[in-house]
Amino acid sequence: MPEFPEVHRQVVWLRERVTGWVIEDHGHFGGHFPEMKTDPERKAKLDAFFRGATLSSVTQRGKHIVMALSTGTVTSHLMHAGRWTMSDEPYVSNYRHHLSPPDKKASSFWLVARGRRLEFNEPERRGKVHAFPGITSALCEELKALGPDVLITEESDPAYRQVWTVDSLRRSLSGSRKAVKEILLDQGHQAGIGNMYACEALYRAKIAPNRAANAVTPTEAAVLHGAVVDLMAAVIASDLDYTDVMKVYRKESDPAGRAVQVIKIGGRDTYWVPEEQR
Template identity: 30%
Template sequence: MPELPEVETVRRTLTGLIKGKQIVAIGTDWEAILRDGLDEVRERLVGQTFTGVDRRGKYLLLRLTGGWTLVSHLRMEGKYMLATDHESPHARWTHVWFTFADGSELRYMDSRKFGRMNVVRTGTENVAISGLASMGPEPVATDFTVADFSAKLAKHKKAIKSVILDQSTVAGVGNIYADESLWRARIHPERPANSLTPAEVTRLHDAIIAIMAESIKLRGTTVHSYVDAQGKQGGFQDRLVVYGHQGTPCPRCGTKIEKIKVGGRGTHFCPHCQVAPTSAE
Protein backbone atom coordinates (compact mmCIF):
# COMPACT_ATOMS: atom_id res chain seq x y z
CA MET A 1 0.00 0.00 0.00
CA PRO A 2 1.34 3.46 -0.82
CA GLU A 3 2.23 5.21 2.45
CA LEU A 4 2.49 8.95 3.06
CA PRO A 5 5.75 9.55 1.14
CA GLU A 6 4.40 7.76 -1.91
CA VAL A 7 1.04 9.55 -1.80
CA GLU A 8 2.80 12.89 -1.37
CA THR A 9 4.95 12.12 -4.42
CA VAL A 10 1.83 11.23 -6.42
CA ARG A 11 0.29 14.53 -5.28
CA ARG A 12 3.27 16.52 -6.45
CA THR A 13 3.53 14.81 -9.82
CA LEU A 14 -0.22 14.74 -10.43
CA THR A 15 -0.75 18.44 -9.74
CA GLY A 16 1.22 19.63 -12.74
CA LEU A 17 -0.49 17.11 -15.01
CA ILE A 18 -4.11 18.02 -14.30
CA LYS A 19 -4.23 21.56 -12.91
CA GLY A 20 -6.32 23.76 -15.19
CA LYS A 21 -7.87 20.85 -17.11
CA GLN A 22 -11.65 20.81 -17.56
CA ILE A 23 -13.57 17.54 -17.33
CA VAL A 24 -15.91 16.81 -20.25
CA ALA A 25 -16.61 13.12 -19.61
CA ILE A 26 -16.17 10.49 -16.89
CA GLY A 27 -16.26 6.72 -17.32
CA THR A 28 -15.69 3.54 -15.36
CA ASP A 29 -15.84 -0.22 -15.79
CA TRP A 30 -15.85 -0.83 -12.01
CA GLU A 31 -18.38 1.51 -10.45
CA ALA A 32 -17.71 0.35 -6.88
CA ILE A 33 -14.59 2.56 -6.89
CA LEU A 34 -16.89 5.58 -7.18
CA ARG A 35 -18.63 5.60 -3.80
CA ASP A 36 -21.27 8.07 -4.99
CA GLY A 37 -22.03 6.16 -8.20
CA LEU A 38 -21.14 7.14 -11.75
CA ASP A 39 -24.26 9.20 -12.43
CA GLU A 40 -23.79 11.34 -9.32
CA VAL A 41 -20.08 11.85 -9.99
CA ARG A 42 -20.86 12.94 -13.54
CA GLU A 43 -23.55 15.31 -12.32
CA ARG A 44 -21.15 16.97 -9.89
CA LEU A 45 -17.90 17.02 -11.84
CA VAL A 46 -18.48 17.18 -15.59
CA GLY A 47 -17.77 20.76 -16.63
CA GLN A 48 -15.58 21.42 -13.60
CA THR A 49 -11.83 22.15 -13.73
CA PHE A 50 -9.07 20.76 -11.52
CA THR A 51 -7.48 23.58 -9.51
CA GLY A 52 -4.91 21.63 -7.48
CA VAL A 53 -4.19 18.55 -5.41
CA ASP A 54 -3.78 18.41 -1.62
CA ARG A 55 -3.07 15.49 0.67
CA ARG A 56 -4.04 14.41 4.18
CA GLY A 57 -2.34 11.27 5.46
CA LYS A 58 -2.72 8.69 2.69
CA TYR A 59 -5.67 10.49 1.06
CA LEU A 60 -5.41 12.62 -2.08
CA LEU A 61 -7.72 15.64 -2.19
CA LEU A 62 -8.23 16.66 -5.82
CA ARG A 63 -9.69 20.18 -5.80
CA LEU A 64 -12.12 21.36 -8.47
CA THR A 65 -14.13 24.42 -9.37
CA GLY A 66 -17.73 24.49 -8.24
CA GLY A 67 -16.65 23.87 -4.65
CA TRP A 68 -16.03 20.15 -5.15
CA THR A 69 -13.24 17.88 -3.91
CA LEU A 70 -12.55 14.38 -5.18
CA VAL A 71 -11.20 12.39 -2.21
CA SER A 72 -9.11 9.48 -3.45
CA HIS A 73 -7.55 6.65 -1.46
CA LEU A 74 -5.21 4.44 -3.48
CA ARG A 75 -5.40 1.51 -1.05
CA MET A 76 -3.12 -1.35 -2.19
CA GLU A 77 -2.41 -0.79 -5.88
CA GLY A 78 -4.09 2.41 -7.09
CA LYS A 79 -2.23 4.57 -9.61
CA TYR A 80 -2.92 7.66 -11.73
CA MET A 81 -1.52 8.48 -15.14
CA LEU A 82 -2.29 11.05 -17.83
CA ALA A 83 -2.84 9.93 -21.41
CA THR A 84 -2.23 12.72 -23.91
CA ASP A 85 -4.86 11.24 -26.27
CA HIS A 86 -8.13 10.00 -24.77
CA GLU A 87 -8.62 7.69 -27.74
CA SER A 88 -5.46 5.73 -26.99
CA PRO A 89 -6.09 2.22 -25.63
CA HIS A 90 -6.54 1.89 -21.88
CA ALA A 91 -3.75 0.09 -20.08
CA ARG A 92 -4.67 -3.07 -18.20
CA TRP A 93 -6.47 -2.45 -14.91
CA THR A 94 -7.75 1.00 -15.94
CA HIS A 95 -11.07 1.35 -14.11
CA VAL A 96 -11.91 5.07 -13.95
CA TRP A 97 -11.15 7.82 -16.47
CA PHE A 98 -11.68 11.57 -16.64
CA THR A 99 -11.64 12.96 -20.19
CA PHE A 100 -10.53 16.57 -20.57
CA ALA A 101 -11.51 19.35 -22.97
CA ASP A 102 -8.00 19.36 -24.48
CA GLY A 103 -8.32 15.70 -25.51
CA SER A 104 -6.13 14.26 -22.76
CA GLU A 105 -7.42 11.85 -20.12
CA LEU A 106 -6.65 11.14 -16.47
CA ARG A 107 -6.77 7.39 -15.88
CA TYR A 108 -6.98 5.52 -12.60
CA MET A 109 -5.56 1.99 -12.61
CA ASP A 110 -6.02 -0.53 -9.81
CA SER A 111 -5.30 -4.25 -10.20
CA ARG A 112 -6.92 -5.05 -6.85
CA LYS A 113 -9.89 -2.69 -7.31
CA PHE A 114 -9.63 -1.67 -3.64
CA GLY A 115 -9.21 2.07 -4.21
CA ARG A 116 -12.11 4.40 -3.51
CA MET A 117 -13.19 7.90 -4.59
CA ASN A 118 -15.71 10.18 -2.92
CA VAL A 119 -16.94 13.53 -4.20
CA VAL A 120 -17.63 15.97 -1.36
CA ARG A 121 -18.05 19.67 -0.86
CA THR A 122 -14.65 21.29 -0.36
CA GLY A 123 -14.11 21.95 3.32
CA THR A 124 -16.38 19.11 4.48
CA GLU A 125 -13.98 16.24 3.83
CA ASN A 126 -12.93 15.96 7.49
CA VAL A 127 -16.56 15.34 8.41
CA ALA A 128 -17.75 13.43 5.34
CA ILE A 129 -14.88 10.91 5.24
CA SER A 130 -14.57 8.86 8.43
CA GLY A 131 -10.88 8.11 7.91
CA LEU A 132 -10.13 11.83 7.74
CA ALA A 133 -12.31 12.67 10.73
CA SER A 134 -10.26 10.45 13.03
CA MET A 135 -6.82 11.06 11.52
CA GLY A 136 -3.90 12.06 13.72
CA PRO A 137 -1.33 14.78 13.04
CA GLU A 138 0.90 14.88 9.99
CA PRO A 139 4.41 13.55 10.79
CA VAL A 140 6.10 16.94 10.76
CA ALA A 141 7.44 18.86 13.73
CA THR A 142 4.86 21.64 13.49
CA ASP A 143 1.92 19.20 13.85
CA PHE A 144 3.31 16.10 15.55
CA THR A 145 4.52 16.90 19.07
CA VAL A 146 6.32 14.70 21.56
CA ALA A 147 3.79 15.63 24.26
CA ASP A 148 0.79 14.56 22.19
CA PHE A 149 2.56 11.39 21.01
CA SER A 150 3.51 10.46 24.57
CA ALA A 151 -0.07 10.98 25.79
CA LYS A 152 -1.43 8.69 23.08
CA LEU A 153 1.10 5.94 23.71
CA ALA A 154 0.37 6.03 27.45
CA LYS A 155 -3.20 4.90 26.73
CA HIS A 156 -2.19 1.68 24.98
CA LYS A 157 -0.90 -1.68 26.13
CA LYS A 158 -0.84 -2.85 22.52
CA ALA A 159 2.41 -3.45 20.64
CA ILE A 160 4.03 -0.15 19.73
CA LYS A 161 4.09 -1.08 16.04
CA SER A 162 0.32 -1.57 15.99
CA VAL A 163 -0.17 1.78 17.71
CA ILE A 164 1.91 3.78 15.24
CA LEU A 165 0.15 2.05 12.34
CA ASP A 166 -3.13 3.38 13.73
CA GLN A 167 -3.78 6.49 11.65
CA SER A 168 -5.32 8.26 14.64
CA THR A 169 -1.90 8.22 16.33
CA VAL A 170 0.05 9.79 13.47
CA ALA A 171 -0.99 10.16 9.85
CA GLY A 172 0.48 8.19 6.99
CA VAL A 173 2.77 5.65 8.71
CA GLY A 174 2.47 2.20 7.12
CA ASN A 175 4.29 -1.08 7.44
CA ILE A 176 7.54 -0.05 5.76
CA TYR A 177 8.10 3.16 7.69
CA ALA A 178 6.96 1.66 11.00
CA ASP A 179 9.68 -0.99 10.77
CA GLU A 180 12.33 1.51 9.72
CA SER A 181 11.39 4.02 12.43
CA LEU A 182 11.39 1.42 15.20
CA TRP A 183 14.81 0.16 14.10
CA ARG A 184 16.25 3.67 14.06
CA ALA A 185 14.81 4.34 17.52
CA ARG A 186 16.09 0.94 18.84
CA ILE A 187 12.62 -0.14 20.00
CA HIS A 188 11.29 -3.68 19.66
CA PRO A 189 8.04 -3.70 17.64
CA GLU A 190 6.26 -5.82 20.28
CA ARG A 191 6.99 -3.49 23.21
CA PRO A 192 3.75 -2.34 24.85
CA ALA A 193 3.27 1.26 23.79
CA ASN A 194 2.80 2.44 27.37
CA SER A 195 6.12 0.90 28.43
CA LEU A 196 8.27 3.31 26.44
CA THR A 197 10.41 5.70 28.47
CA PRO A 198 10.30 9.44 27.73
CA ALA A 199 13.65 9.13 25.96
CA GLU A 200 12.35 6.29 23.80
CA VAL A 201 9.17 8.20 22.91
CA THR A 202 11.30 11.14 21.79
CA ARG A 203 13.63 8.92 19.75
CA LEU A 204 10.69 7.27 17.99
CA HIS A 205 8.94 10.58 17.39
CA ASP A 206 12.10 12.03 15.84
CA ALA A 207 12.74 8.88 13.78
CA ILE A 208 9.24 8.94 12.26
CA ILE A 209 9.61 12.59 11.23
CA ALA A 210 13.10 12.10 9.81
CA ILE A 211 12.39 8.92 7.87
CA MET A 212 9.21 10.30 6.32
CA ALA A 213 11.08 13.43 5.21
CA GLU A 214 13.96 11.39 3.79
CA SER A 215 11.60 9.17 1.82
CA ILE A 216 9.64 12.11 0.42
CA LYS A 217 12.92 13.64 -0.76
CA LEU A 218 13.65 10.40 -2.64
CA ARG A 219 10.11 10.20 -4.10
CA GLY A 220 8.96 7.31 -1.90
CA THR A 221 9.67 3.58 -1.82
CA THR A 222 9.09 1.10 -4.64
CA VAL A 223 9.17 -2.44 -3.29
CA HIS A 224 6.26 -3.84 -5.29
CA SER A 225 4.54 -1.91 -8.06
CA TYR A 226 4.44 1.69 -6.85
CA VAL A 227 5.10 4.45 -9.39
CA ASP A 228 4.16 8.12 -9.26
CA ALA A 229 1.80 9.92 -11.66
CA GLN A 230 4.66 10.25 -14.17
CA GLY A 231 5.31 6.50 -14.08
CA LYS A 232 8.57 6.87 -12.15
CA GLN A 233 9.67 4.62 -9.30
CA GLY A 234 10.73 5.88 -5.89
CA GLY A 235 14.28 5.77 -4.55
CA PHE A 236 14.01 5.14 -0.82
CA GLN A 237 13.99 1.35 -1.30
CA ASP A 238 17.78 1.64 -1.64
CA ARG A 239 17.92 3.16 1.87
CA LEU A 240 15.81 0.52 3.66
CA VAL A 241 17.68 -1.03 6.56
CA VAL A 242 15.34 -3.71 7.94
CA TYR A 243 12.19 -3.88 5.81
CA GLY A 244 12.55 -6.80 3.41
CA HIS A 245 16.06 -7.58 4.73
CA GLN A 246 15.35 -10.62 6.89
CA GLY A 247 18.40 -12.88 7.14
CA THR A 248 20.87 -10.11 6.31
CA PRO A 249 23.22 -8.46 8.85
CA CYS A 250 22.01 -5.44 10.77
CA PRO A 251 24.19 -2.53 9.58
CA ARG A 252 24.48 -1.30 13.17
CA CYS A 253 25.54 -4.49 14.98
CA GLY A 254 25.84 -7.32 12.46
CA THR A 255 23.07 -9.48 13.96
CA LYS A 256 20.78 -11.04 11.37
CA ILE A 257 17.51 -9.20 10.77
CA GLU A 258 14.47 -11.28 11.71
CA LYS A 259 10.88 -11.25 10.47
CA ILE A 260 7.85 -11.93 12.68
CA LYS A 261 4.14 -11.07 12.67
CA VAL A 262 2.87 -8.19 14.80
CA GLY A 263 -0.85 -7.51 14.65
CA GLY A 264 -1.01 -9.69 11.55
CA ARG A 265 1.61 -7.60 9.73
CA GLY A 266 5.00 -8.84 8.56
CA THR A 267 7.55 -7.09 10.78
CA HIS A 268 11.32 -6.75 10.41
CA PHE A 269 13.69 -5.94 13.27
CA CYS A 270 17.13 -6.55 14.77
CA PRO A 271 16.90 -8.80 17.86
CA HIS A 272 20.09 -7.30 19.30
CA CYS A 273 19.48 -3.59 18.74
CA GLN A 274 15.76 -3.83 19.47
CA VAL A 275 15.51 -5.75 22.72
CA ALA A 276 12.40 -7.89 23.17
CA PRO A 277 9.95 -6.89 25.93
CA THR A 278 10.17 -8.73 29.24
CA SER A 279 7.21 -10.55 30.76
CA ALA A 280 6.91 -7.72 33.30
CA GLU A 281 6.12 -5.32 30.48
Protein backbone atom coordinates (compact mmCIF):
# COMPACT_ATOMS: atom_id res chain seq x y z
CA MET A 1 0.00 0.00 0.00
CA PRO A 2 1.36 3.48 -0.80
CA GLU A 3 2.51 5.03 2.46
CA PHE A 4 3.53 8.57 3.33
CA PRO A 5 6.49 8.89 0.89
CA GLU A 6 4.62 7.29 -2.02
CA VAL A 7 1.57 9.51 -1.49
CA HIS A 8 3.84 12.54 -1.11
CA ARG A 9 5.41 11.92 -4.51
CA GLN A 10 1.97 11.59 -6.07
CA VAL A 11 0.88 14.90 -4.51
CA VAL A 12 3.97 16.70 -5.84
CA TRP A 13 3.26 15.28 -9.32
CA LEU A 14 -0.37 16.38 -9.18
CA ARG A 15 0.39 19.89 -7.91
CA GLU A 16 2.63 20.52 -10.90
CA ARG A 17 -0.10 19.50 -13.35
CA VAL A 18 -3.57 20.36 -12.09
CA THR A 19 -3.30 23.33 -9.72
CA GLY A 20 -5.48 26.11 -11.08
CA TRP A 21 -7.60 23.87 -13.30
CA VAL A 22 -11.14 25.02 -14.03
CA ILE A 23 -12.96 21.72 -14.37
CA GLU A 24 -14.92 21.36 -17.60
CA ASP A 25 -16.26 17.84 -17.23
CA HIS A 26 -16.21 14.82 -14.93
CA GLY A 27 -17.35 11.21 -14.88
CA HIS A 28 -17.16 8.02 -12.90
CA PHE A 29 -18.43 4.51 -12.41
CA GLY A 30 -18.19 2.12 -9.49
CA GLY A 31 -18.51 2.94 -5.81
CA HIS A 32 -17.14 6.47 -5.60
CA PHE A 33 -18.83 9.11 -3.42
CA PRO A 34 -20.31 6.61 -0.92
CA GLU A 35 -21.32 9.51 1.34
CA MET A 36 -23.88 10.47 -1.36
CA LYS A 37 -24.97 6.93 -2.26
CA THR A 38 -28.62 7.27 -1.20
CA ASP A 39 -29.09 10.89 -2.26
CA PRO A 40 -31.70 11.02 -5.07
CA GLU A 41 -30.13 14.28 -6.30
CA ARG A 42 -26.64 12.79 -6.38
CA LYS A 43 -25.99 13.32 -10.10
CA ALA A 44 -27.18 16.93 -10.09
CA LYS A 45 -25.17 17.70 -6.96
CA LEU A 46 -22.00 16.18 -8.42
CA ASP A 47 -22.48 18.17 -11.63
CA ALA A 48 -22.85 21.37 -9.62
CA PHE A 49 -19.86 20.43 -7.48
CA PHE A 50 -17.43 19.69 -10.31
CA ARG A 51 -18.43 21.62 -13.44
CA GLY A 52 -16.84 25.06 -13.47
CA ALA A 53 -15.07 24.54 -10.13
CA THR A 54 -11.50 25.75 -9.72
CA LEU A 55 -9.03 23.21 -8.36
CA SER A 56 -6.97 25.52 -6.17
CA SER A 57 -4.59 23.10 -4.43
CA VAL A 58 -3.53 19.50 -3.89
CA THR A 59 -2.24 18.56 -0.44
CA GLN A 60 -1.47 15.52 1.70
CA ARG A 61 -3.01 14.22 4.91
CA GLY A 62 -1.32 10.97 5.94
CA LYS A 63 -2.08 8.48 3.17
CA HIS A 64 -4.88 10.67 1.79
CA ILE A 65 -4.71 13.03 -1.18
CA VAL A 66 -6.76 16.20 -0.67
CA MET A 67 -7.95 18.46 -3.49
CA ALA A 68 -9.36 21.85 -2.59
CA LEU A 69 -12.03 23.04 -5.03
CA SER A 70 -13.82 26.36 -5.05
CA THR A 71 -16.95 24.32 -4.29
CA GLY A 72 -15.61 22.09 -1.51
CA THR A 73 -13.14 19.27 -0.94
CA VAL A 74 -12.24 16.02 -2.72
CA THR A 75 -10.32 13.28 -0.90
CA SER A 76 -8.95 9.96 -2.09
CA HIS A 77 -7.05 6.97 -0.70
CA LEU A 78 -4.89 4.94 -3.09
CA MET A 79 -5.33 1.62 -1.25
CA HIS A 80 -2.81 -0.98 -2.53
CA ALA A 81 -2.21 -0.14 -6.16
CA GLY A 82 -4.15 3.03 -6.91
CA ARG A 83 -2.78 6.21 -8.44
CA TRP A 84 -3.83 9.42 -10.11
CA THR A 85 -2.64 9.54 -13.70
CA MET A 86 -3.11 11.51 -16.91
CA SER A 87 -4.59 9.86 -19.98
CA ASP A 88 -1.74 11.34 -22.04
CA GLU A 89 0.98 11.12 -19.35
CA PRO A 90 0.93 7.90 -17.28
CA TYR A 91 2.10 8.21 -13.69
CA VAL A 92 4.96 5.82 -12.91
CA SER A 93 7.40 5.58 -10.00
CA ASN A 94 9.71 3.12 -8.24
CA TYR A 95 6.86 1.93 -6.02
CA ARG A 96 6.30 -1.70 -6.99
CA HIS A 97 2.68 -1.24 -8.10
CA HIS A 98 3.54 1.84 -10.15
CA LEU A 99 6.57 0.63 -12.12
CA SER A 100 4.59 0.28 -15.35
CA PRO A 101 1.94 2.55 -16.89
CA PRO A 102 -1.53 1.82 -15.50
CA ASP A 103 -4.14 -0.28 -17.24
CA LYS A 104 -6.49 2.29 -18.73
CA LYS A 105 -9.44 -0.01 -18.04
CA ALA A 106 -8.84 0.49 -14.30
CA SER A 107 -9.61 4.22 -14.41
CA SER A 108 -12.98 4.76 -12.73
CA PHE A 109 -13.13 8.52 -12.11
CA TRP A 110 -11.94 11.42 -14.23
CA LEU A 111 -11.78 15.19 -14.46
CA VAL A 112 -11.32 17.12 -17.70
CA ALA A 113 -9.72 20.56 -18.11
CA ARG A 114 -7.35 22.34 -20.49
CA GLY A 115 -7.71 19.53 -23.01
CA ARG A 116 -6.36 16.96 -20.54
CA ARG A 117 -7.99 14.17 -18.56
CA LEU A 118 -6.97 13.37 -14.99
CA GLU A 119 -7.95 9.84 -13.95
CA PHE A 120 -8.18 7.95 -10.67
CA ASN A 121 -6.85 4.50 -11.54
CA GLU A 122 -7.34 1.72 -9.00
CA PRO A 123 -7.34 -1.83 -10.42
CA GLU A 124 -8.70 -3.49 -7.27
CA ARG A 125 -11.70 -1.12 -7.13
CA ARG A 126 -11.17 -0.65 -3.39
CA GLY A 127 -9.97 2.94 -3.43
CA LYS A 128 -12.67 5.59 -3.39
CA VAL A 129 -12.94 9.26 -4.31
CA HIS A 130 -15.02 11.29 -1.84
CA ALA A 131 -16.72 14.64 -2.42
CA PHE A 132 -17.58 17.09 0.35
CA PRO A 133 -19.50 20.05 -1.11
CA GLY A 134 -19.29 23.33 0.73
CA ILE A 135 -16.68 22.37 3.33
CA THR A 136 -12.93 22.69 3.67
CA SER A 137 -10.52 19.88 4.55
CA ALA A 138 -10.53 21.07 8.16
CA LEU A 139 -14.15 19.87 8.48
CA CYS A 140 -13.77 16.47 6.75
CA GLU A 141 -14.44 13.84 9.41
CA GLU A 142 -12.26 11.18 7.77
CA LEU A 143 -9.28 13.55 7.93
CA LYS A 144 -10.04 14.84 11.43
CA ALA A 145 -10.04 11.26 12.76
CA LEU A 146 -6.37 10.75 11.88
CA GLY A 147 -3.45 11.30 14.21
CA PRO A 148 -0.66 13.77 13.37
CA ASP A 149 1.14 13.21 10.08
CA VAL A 150 4.52 11.54 10.61
CA LEU A 151 6.19 14.31 8.60
CA ILE A 152 5.28 17.91 7.86
CA THR A 153 6.27 18.99 4.34
CA GLU A 154 5.46 21.81 1.96
CA GLU A 155 2.71 19.56 0.60
CA SER A 156 1.05 18.94 3.97
CA ASP A 157 -2.54 20.13 4.24
CA PRO A 158 -2.53 23.50 6.07
CA ALA A 159 -5.36 22.38 8.36
CA TYR A 160 -3.31 19.47 9.71
CA ARG A 161 0.21 20.61 10.48
CA GLN A 162 0.40 19.33 14.03
CA VAL A 163 3.87 17.86 14.55
CA TRP A 164 4.13 14.18 15.48
CA THR A 165 6.42 14.21 18.52
CA VAL A 166 8.33 11.65 20.56
CA ASP A 167 5.96 12.35 23.46
CA SER A 168 2.98 11.60 21.23
CA LEU A 169 4.44 8.21 20.31
CA ARG A 170 5.30 7.49 23.94
CA ARG A 171 1.71 8.15 25.00
CA SER A 172 0.36 5.88 22.27
CA LEU A 173 2.69 3.05 23.26
CA SER A 174 2.37 3.34 27.03
CA GLY A 175 -1.41 3.11 26.91
CA SER A 176 -1.64 -0.21 25.09
CA ARG A 177 -0.70 -3.86 25.49
CA LYS A 178 -1.08 -4.49 21.76
CA ALA A 179 1.97 -5.37 19.69
CA VAL A 180 4.07 -2.28 19.06
CA LYS A 181 3.71 -2.75 15.31
CA GLU A 182 -0.08 -2.53 15.60
CA ILE A 183 0.25 0.88 17.24
CA LEU A 184 2.47 2.08 14.40
CA LEU A 185 -0.12 0.97 11.85
CA ASP A 186 -3.03 2.62 13.68
CA GLN A 187 -3.70 5.81 11.70
CA GLY A 188 -5.59 7.23 14.66
CA HIS A 189 -2.30 7.49 16.56
CA GLN A 190 -0.18 8.84 13.71
CA ALA A 191 -0.91 9.07 10.00
CA GLY A 192 1.23 7.75 7.18
CA ILE A 193 2.96 4.59 8.43
CA GLY A 194 2.11 1.33 6.69
CA ASN A 195 3.43 -2.21 6.78
CA MET A 196 6.68 -1.63 4.91
CA TYR A 197 7.92 1.31 6.97
CA ALA A 198 6.73 -0.18 10.26
CA CYS A 199 8.88 -3.28 9.63
CA GLU A 200 11.90 -1.21 8.63
CA ALA A 201 11.62 1.30 11.48
CA LEU A 202 11.32 -1.44 14.10
CA TYR A 203 14.38 -3.15 12.63
CA ARG A 204 16.37 0.07 12.82
CA ALA A 205 15.22 0.63 16.40
CA LYS A 206 16.04 -3.00 17.32
CA ILE A 207 12.54 -3.53 18.73
CA ALA A 208 10.66 -6.80 18.19
CA PRO A 209 7.43 -6.06 16.31
CA ASN A 210 5.40 -8.36 18.58
CA ARG A 211 6.61 -6.82 21.83
CA ALA A 212 3.84 -5.28 23.94
CA ALA A 213 3.66 -1.56 23.21
CA ASN A 214 3.68 -0.62 26.89
CA ALA A 215 6.93 -2.56 27.33
CA VAL A 216 8.79 -0.15 25.04
CA THR A 217 10.93 2.15 27.18
CA PRO A 218 10.89 5.95 26.75
CA THR A 219 14.41 5.80 25.33
CA GLU A 220 13.43 3.10 22.83
CA ALA A 221 10.36 5.13 21.83
CA ALA A 222 12.61 8.08 21.00
CA VAL A 223 14.83 5.85 18.85
CA LEU A 224 11.78 4.39 17.10
CA HIS A 225 10.35 7.84 16.42
CA GLY A 226 13.64 8.93 14.89
CA ALA A 227 13.79 5.78 12.77
CA VAL A 228 10.33 6.44 11.31
CA VAL A 229 11.05 10.09 10.52
CA ASP A 230 14.49 9.38 9.06
CA LEU A 231 13.15 6.56 6.88
CA MET A 232 10.33 8.65 5.47
CA ALA A 233 12.58 11.63 4.80
CA ALA A 234 15.26 9.47 3.15
CA VAL A 235 12.82 7.79 0.77
CA ILE A 236 11.25 11.12 -0.19
CA ALA A 237 14.67 12.67 -0.80
CA SER A 238 15.71 9.72 -2.98
CA ASP A 239 12.56 9.94 -5.14
CA LEU A 240 11.46 6.50 -3.92
CA ASP A 241 14.81 4.81 -4.47
CA TYR A 242 14.53 1.95 -1.99
CA THR A 243 17.94 0.40 -2.73
CA ASP A 244 19.80 1.60 0.34
CA VAL A 245 16.79 1.98 2.62
CA MET A 246 14.97 -1.34 2.75
CA LYS A 247 16.92 -3.79 4.90
CA VAL A 248 14.38 -6.47 5.87
CA TYR A 249 11.05 -5.91 4.10
CA ARG A 250 10.52 -8.78 1.63
CA LYS A 251 14.13 -9.88 2.24
CA GLU A 252 15.51 -13.28 3.22
CA SER A 253 18.38 -11.84 5.26
CA ASP A 254 19.47 -8.47 6.60
CA PRO A 255 22.72 -6.71 5.52
CA ALA A 256 24.63 -8.62 8.22
CA GLY A 257 23.46 -11.95 6.82
CA ARG A 258 21.05 -12.73 9.65
CA ALA A 259 17.87 -14.56 8.71
CA VAL A 260 14.71 -12.50 8.28
CA GLN A 261 11.64 -14.21 9.67
CA VAL A 262 8.04 -13.55 8.67
CA ILE A 263 5.21 -13.61 11.19
CA LYS A 264 1.64 -12.35 11.10
CA ILE A 265 0.70 -9.33 13.22
CA GLY A 266 -2.73 -7.85 12.75
CA GLY A 267 -3.13 -10.02 9.67
CA ARG A 268 -0.09 -8.48 7.96
CA ASP A 269 3.18 -10.14 7.00
CA THR A 270 5.80 -8.79 9.38
CA TYR A 271 9.50 -9.01 8.51
CA TRP A 272 11.99 -8.97 11.37
CA VAL A 273 15.33 -10.32 12.63
CA PRO A 274 14.97 -12.06 16.02
CA GLU A 275 18.74 -11.96 16.58
CA GLU A 276 18.68 -8.16 16.34
CA GLN A 277 15.25 -7.16 17.63
CA ARG A 278 14.18 -7.70 21.23
